[in-house]
Amino acid sequence: MRRSIRPRLTTTLGASICAMTCASLLAQTPTPPAGGGQARGGGRGPATPPLIMTSSAWEDGGVIPDKYTQAAGATAPSPELKWSQVPAGTQSFVLLMHDPEPVLNKGSKMDITHWLVWNIPGTSTGLSEGVAAGELPDGTRQVSLRSNAYMGPGAPPGPYHHYTFTLYALDNKPDVTASENAFDTRMALLNAMDGHVLGKAVLVARFHRQ
Numbered sequence: 001m002r003r004s005i006r007p008r009l010t011t012t013l014g015a016s017i018c019a020m021t022c023a024s025l026l027a028q029t030p031t032p033p034a035g036g037g038q039a040r041g042g043g044r045g046p047a048t049p050p051l052i053m054t055s056s057a058w059e060d061g062g063v064i065p066d067k068y069t070q071a072a073g074a075t076a077p078s079p080e081l082k083w084s085q086v087p088a089g090t091q092s093f094v095l096l097m098h099d100p101e102p103v104l105n106k107g108s109k110m111d112i113t114h115w116l117v118w119n120i121p122g123t124s125t126g127l128s129e130g131v132a133a134g135e136l137p138d139g140t141r142q143v144s145l146r147s148n149a150y151m152g153p154g155a156p157p158g159p160y161h162h163y164t165f166t167l168y169a170l171d172n173k174p175d176v177t178a179s180e181n182a183f184d185t186r187m188a189l190l191n192a193m194d195g196h197v198l199g200k201a202v203l204v205a206r207f208h209r210q
Contacts, residue, residue, distance in 0.1 A: 049085040051199035053167045056080050057129075064163065064205035070154035071209060077130035078115065078150035083167055084125065087198035090169040093120035094193060095127070096186070099153070101161040113182040114151045114163065117142040118189055119173055143182045153207035160206040169199045 057079040058064050066072050068079045081095070097115035117127070120140050133149035135141050144151035155161035174192035179185050 048087070051083060051087060051167065051169055051201040052085050053081060053083040053165065053201035053203045055082070055165075055203060055205075058205055061204050062206065063160075064153060064207050069152040069207055072152070074146075076150075076152040078127065078152075080126065080129040081165065081167075081203070082126035083201060086122070086125075087169050089171050090122040090198055092118070092122050092170050092173040093124060094118045094168040094170060094174070094189065095120065096166045096168075097150075097163060098166075099155070099161050099163050101155070101159075113143070113145050113186055114153065115142065115144050116182060116186055116189065118176060122169075141176075141178060143178045143185050145182050148178065153205070155208040157209050160208050163205045163207060165203040165205070167201045167203075168193060168197050170196045171198050172196045 054060075057068060064079070068076055070076060083093075095115065095117040096113070099112040099114060101111070117131075118141055120127070121138050124138075131142070131150060133142075133147065135148075142148060142150070153161065153163045170193060174189055174196075176185065176189045176192050179188070
């Protein structure tokens, strides 16, 4: 299974930090494709194909293997991710992995940034398993709540948490430098992305400790 979300042109930032955290990455205003076509049924011209992201480690909505979680230790590797049907004009990608459960369950005003990766080259077709920490040779940058690398899921026993991987295709390359706080970096990046999103795809993984 896989889930994809149709291309958008703008990112809507919420009126508050909580709203920004929960909704800004999921709410964008659809715009008909160039040439008079419409994005969905009944319009003129072909529909623009959606950006798609998949992983060889689990199916969308499935349980992520322990290998990629904190059950395997603090340095668990990141999973392989692949994407296709990239929008024309893409200059870079942004990938956000976050756990919205604390906010949804009203246990916190902020969700958890498990992985924020930006300035991924627009020619990229994915990220290999076990991405090295820090800035990569191709200019890709990354942060998480605890470090400058991937932080695997770590939900305690109980209800599953839904770890959401969201990929954005951008028509620019945001000039954002990581701050000491991953959430501040995330907000700065969201602002830099505003008006530059060509498409996005979402992949969900479930996890809780046994």
